[in-house]
Amino acid sequence: MIYRAAILAVGSELLTPIRIDTNSLVITEQLERLGIEVIYKGVVGDDRREVAAAVRIALERVDLLVCCGGLGPTDDDVTREAVAEVLGRVLVEDERIVAQIEARFAARRIQMPAINRRQAMVPSGASVIDNSNGTAPGLWLEEGGRSVLLLPGPPRELRAVLAWGVERLLEPRSSGLALVRRVIRITNRTESQTEETVQPLYGRWARQTIPVSATILASLGQIELHISSRAASREEAQAVVDAAAREVADVLGLDAYSVDGHPLETVVGNLLVERGFRIAVAESCTGGLLASRLTDVAGSSRYVDRAVVAYANQAKVSLLGVPESTIAAEGAVSEPVALAMAEGIRSSASVDVAVGVTGIAGPGGGSTEKPVGTVAVAVVVPGEERSKTFRFVGDREQVKFQATQAALDMVRRMLMSSSPSA
Amino acid sequence: MIYRAAILAVGSELLTPIRIDTNSLVITEQLERLGIEVIYKGVVGDDRREVAAAVRIALERVDLLVCCGGLGPTDDDVTREAVAEVLGRVLVEDERIVAQIEARFAARRIQMPAINRRQAMVPSGASVIDNSNGTAPGLWLEEGGRSVLLLPGPPRELRAVLAWGVERLLEPRSSGLALVRRVIRITNRTESQTEETVQPLYGRWARQTIPVSATILASLGQIELHISSRAASREEAQAVVDAAAREVADVLGLDAYSVDGHPLETVVGNLLVERGFRIAVAESCTGGLLASRLTDVAGSSRYVDRAVVAYANQAKVSLLGVPESTIAAEGAVSEPVALAMAEGIRSSASVDVAVGVTGIAGPGGGSTEKPVGTVAVAVVVPGEERSKTFRFVGDREQVKFQATQAALDMVRRMLMSSSPSA
Numbered sequence: 021m022i023y024r025a026a027i028l029a030v031g032s033e034l035l036t037p038i039r040i041d042t043n044s045l046v047i048t049e050q051l052e053r054l055g056i057e058v059i060y061k062g063v064v065g066d067d068r069r070e071v072a073a074a075v076r077i078a079l080e081r082v083d084l085l086v087c088c089g090g091l092g093p094t095d096d097d098v099t100r101e102a103v104a105e106v107l108g109r110v111l112v113e114d115e116r117i118v119a120q121i122e123a124r125f126a127a128r129r130i131q132m133p134a135i136n137r138r139q140a141m142v143p144s145g146a147s148v149i150d151n152s153n154g155t156a157p158g159l160w161l162e163e164g165g166r167s168v169l170l171l172p173g174p175p176r177e178l179r180a181v182l183a184w185g186v187e188r189l190l191e192p193r194s195s196g197l198a199l200v201r202r203v204i205r206i207t208n209r210t211e212s213q214t215e216e217t218v219q220p221l222y223g224r225w226a227r228q229t230i231p232v233s234a235t236i237l238a239s240l241g242q243i244e245l246h247i248s249s250r251a252a253s254r255e256e257a258q259a260v261v262d263a264a265a266r267e268v269a270d271v272l273g274l275d276a277y278s279v280d281g282h283p284l285e286t287v288v289g290n291l292l293v294e295r296g297f298r299i300a301v302a303e304s305c306t307g308g309l310l311a312s313r314l315t316d317v318a319g320s321s322r323y324v325d326r327a328v329v330a331y332a333n334q335a336k337v338s339l340l341g342v343p344e345s346t347i348a349a350e351g352a353v354s355e356p357v358a359l360a361m362a363e364g365i366r367s368s369a370s371v372d373v374a375v376g377v378t379g380i381a382g383p384g385g386g387s388t389e390k391p392v393g394t395v396a397v398a399v400v401v402p403g404e405e406r407s408k409t410f411r412f413v414g415d416r417e418q419v420k421f422q423a424t425q426a427a428l429d430m431v432r433r434m435l436m437s438s439s440p441s442a
Numbered sequence: 443m444i445y446r447a448a449i450l451a452v453g454s455e456l457l458t459p460i461r462i463d464t465n466s467l468v469i470t471e472q473l474e475r476l477g478i479e480v481i482y483k484g485v486v487g488d489d490r491r492e493v494a495a496a497v498r499i500a501l502e503r504v505d506l507l508v509c510c511g512g513l514g515p516t517d518d519d520v521t522r523e524a525v526a527e528v529l530g531r532v533l534v535e536d537e538r539i540v541a542q543i544e545a546r547f548a549a550r551r552i553q554m555p556a557i558n559r560r561q562a563m564v565p566s567g568a569s570v571i572d573n574s575n576g577t578a579p580g581l582w583l584e585e586g587g588r589s590v591l592l593l594p595g596p597p598r599e600l601r602a603v604l605a606w607g608v609e610r611l612l613e614p615r616s617s618g619l620a621l622v623r624r625v626i627r628i629t630n631r632t633e634s635q636t637e638e639t640v641q642p643l644y645g646r647w648a649r650q651t652i653p654v655s656a657t658i659l660a661s662l663g664q665i666e667l668h669i670s671s672r673a674a675s676r677e678e679a680q681a682v683v684d685a686a687a688r689e690v691a692d693v694l695g696l697d698a699y700s701v702d703g704h705p706l707e708t709v710v711g712n713l714l715v716e717r718g719f720r721i722a723v724a725e726s727c728t729g730g731l732l733a734s735r736l737t738d739v740a741g742s743s744r745y746v747d748r749a750v751v752a753y754a755n756q757a758k759v760s761l762l763g764v765p766e767s768t769i770a771a772e773g774a775v776s777e778p779v780a781l782a783m784a785e786g787i788r789s790s791a792s793v794d795v796a797v798g799v800t801g802i803a804g805p806g807g808g809s810t811e812k813p814v815g816t817v818a819v820a821v822v823v824p825g826e827e828r829s830k831t832f833r834f835v836g837d838r839e840q841v842k843f844q845a846t847q848a849a850l851d852m853v854r855r856m857l858m859s860s861s862p863s864a
Contacts, residue, residue: 031657031659032484032655032657032668033657033659033668035470035481035482035483036470036474036668037467037468037470037471037474038467038623038624038625038703039460040464040466040467041462045459045460045462046459048457048458049459052458052459052765058457059457059487059489059492060457060484060485060486060487060492060496061456061457061484061485062482062483062484062485063482063484064481065481065482066657067481070481070482073503074482077499078803081495092633092660093633093634093637094633094634094637094641094658095641095644096657096658130632133634133637133638135634135637135638136634151762153835169692174660174661174662175661176662176836176837176840191582201458201459201460203460206550225762235455237460237461244460246458246460247847248458270456303730306734307733307734307736307737307738307742307746307749308725308731308732308733308734308736308737308749308751309730310730311729311730311733311734311751312728312730312731312733312734312842313730314729314730315729315730315751315753315803315842316838316839316842318804318805318806318838319806320627320729320753321753321754321807324729324753324754325753325754325756325757326751326752326753326754326757327729327730327745327749327750327751327753328748328749328750328751328759328761329733329737329746329748329749329750329751330748331737331742331743331746331747331748331749332743332746332747332748335745335747335748337793338790339748339750339761339790348590348744352489368760368761369757376622381737382739382740383740384741385743410465416738416740417738420734420737420738
């Protein structure tokens with residue numbers, strides 16, 4: 021039975037100031053689902069001695085060690101060797117894996133480079149987990165009541181191998197206790213405003229037979245409340261968390277835009293589909309990010325008609341029909357220009373919903389009156405139009421993100437106050 | 443003398459699927475500057491036994507252990523106790539710290555909560571590092587040639603204490619060796635193809651008086667080669683790394699698009715500025731991501747004119763002048779349509795450089811002939827036009843990213859083969 025796990029990420033790049041292990045988040049999510057607790061995480065470089073030491077230490081402390089990374093074809097990929105050494109296994113070439121890797125390259129009309137044969141080396145006694153998204157298979161080893169799962173580092177490959185490993189190897193060995201989490205996403209409030217509203221619920225949640233714990237995570241443009249519970253069955257934990265999520269949604273009202281972790285673009289997409297509306301957007305300072313977020317949603321071609329990024333003033337005039345006089349009188353960053361942009365694209369695209377965004381993302385271009393971070397957003401829906409000016413803090417990319425977040429939230433609120441068409 | 447370090451982040455939230463330790467990046471940056479190598483990183487929860495075990499293990503392996511987090515006032519802040527236990531010290535209340543914390547609260551006209559006295563508990567023999575941004579002071583301990591630095595977890599507080607600790611404690615104990623790193627970014631090759639080309643350099647680099655080490659990082663649409671070197675002075679290390687970067691650039695030729703870690707949009711932006719060109723893009727499946735990447739670069743308003751996201755076929759016709767007959771004959775995802783999109787936006791925007799991208803990002807919309815991931819890209823520069831069809835793997839967002847990467851790379855290669863205007 022597996023109760024306690026450790027995760028070891030292998031890769032010298034993960035020990036630099038420029039890159040961080042995020043695979044462990046995906047792995048933790050899967051382990052938590054099975055009620056397996058992660059008691060520590062480690063990161064080591066591509067150094068066989070260090071990897072071996074870390075593996076040895078971990079196996080003294082946990083039932084399951086999940087390693088990710090270091091299964092590539094190159095000399096600095098040493099996880100296979102290090103684990104084999106610690107468990108006293110020899111590495112043997114697996115002909116079936118060689119054939120699979122060759123086939124993968126053949127499908128792309130490339131001959132398999134000789135170095136890829138290294139990926140077919142398997143510690144004796146290991147089970148091989150096919151990798152449908154790459155050449156490095158996963159490996160599963162057991163030794164003295166402990167288990168070791170080796171996963172490839174590239175996230176797509178890791179997910180594929182992990183999914184298979186969870187289903188066939190971990191689920192049968194897990195205790196049955198389940199942890200369920202839910203993410204509530206919030207706009208229009210600061211972290212402390214959210215905390216003040218939600219805190220009265222915490223005490224009761226803590227005293228319940230199956231307690232619920234909560235934590236608030238804040239970043240620019242987004243507040244998240246994470247609630248979780250652990251119970252004998254997934255269903256029990258889920259019921260408790262669902263009830264808590266409903267209480268949160270009640271106290272936060274419209275400010276909670278998702279109670280199941282969906283991003284704002286998905287929430288807006290669902291509203292557009294429900295109402296049978298199509299959308300077009302006219303962007304300046306967000307530079308295409310608003311359109312890109314809308315089209316990140318699978319199936320968005322049903323409701324996204326077009327977007328125009330009018331970076332140059334001339335583009336605002338010729339593509340969107342913004343009157344030159346409005347730009348001259350109000351400035352390119354102004355609510356009248358944002359409205360003219362939205363109206364321009366709505367009429368040229370013949371859509372129901374249109375957005376105009378114009379602002380100063382920085383670092384240059386600010387003034388005393390309109391500092392960097394000033395963004396005007398306008399939204400037009402059937403029967404209503406609104407515009408609003410924001411002042412965001414942060415760097416260029418943060419201003420871009422917050423501006424798209426504000427625009428999507430305006431669309432959401434306006435669509436929610438208009439009733440769905442029959 | 444401190445050569446090897448480990449970083450231990452303490453906090454149960456860092457073992458969940460939703461939050462990750464990023465403090466270690468800041469700490470690593472400071473340690474690298476002093477030539478101190480981080481050989482591993484760990485994360486443990488707010489559990490005194492686990493923290494103590496991790497501290498004990500680390501002190502067997504490194505000269506310096508940096509812990510962050512767990513210095514707060516609440517019961518689950520256990521780092522002080524755990525470290526004192528491992529080093530066999532008793533905790534003593536430090537009256538000077540009590541007074542400082544009281545003063546901090548007094549300045550906010552709040553009486554110091556009793557629990558904050560815990561933050562004044564100091565392991566005997568520890569040096570106290572004032573925290574100008576919070577109530578938890580940093581602590582420095584030495585034992586048997588090993589050093590332990592305890593930092594508060596909140597990033598602002600950590601930075602303040604770390605800066606002081608680096609200057610007064612670490613710098614005098616560091617070897618004076620400096621580490622320099624450089625990131626070379628590559629397109630148009632697989633990880634193994636890159637490795638095969640670069641590998642012949644590794645041996646020589648390893649045998650140099652000042653050796654250079656290298657590691658390859660691969661993700662969809664992007665290969666990175668990280669090279670680094672450690673020398674008696676920053677200048678020496680820099681010179682060696684610069685020379686190695688030049689060698690890599692030589693063997694990879696045009697496939698190395700940046701030898702100093704810049705993203706492709708920055709490289710393309712610089713080429714546009716050099717040549718005095720303006721750019722406009724017409725996107726379909728990338729949904730605005732290409733424009734968003736181009737405009738992520740500060741100052742891009744100098745050369746980005748406009749972008750059109752023509753998601754609906756009708757938008758391709760009306761906004762970009764793509765002939766309906768071309769769409770009917772070739773399909774919306776085809777090189778002739780990509781070319782017509784590029785040409786359409788080039789003539790309406792009167793720019794020098796134009797891009798057209800059309801494809802199937804998935805998950806729906808694929809066919810046997812044109813499966814999900816099929817993307818046609820066309821680029822027009824003065825005197826030349828090119829189009830190419832790609833087949834990308836991955837999910838919707840990965841296809842979008844790879845398509846923008848391919849488009850930017852085509853622009854880059856075509857601009858490089860056209861000479862800069864005088």
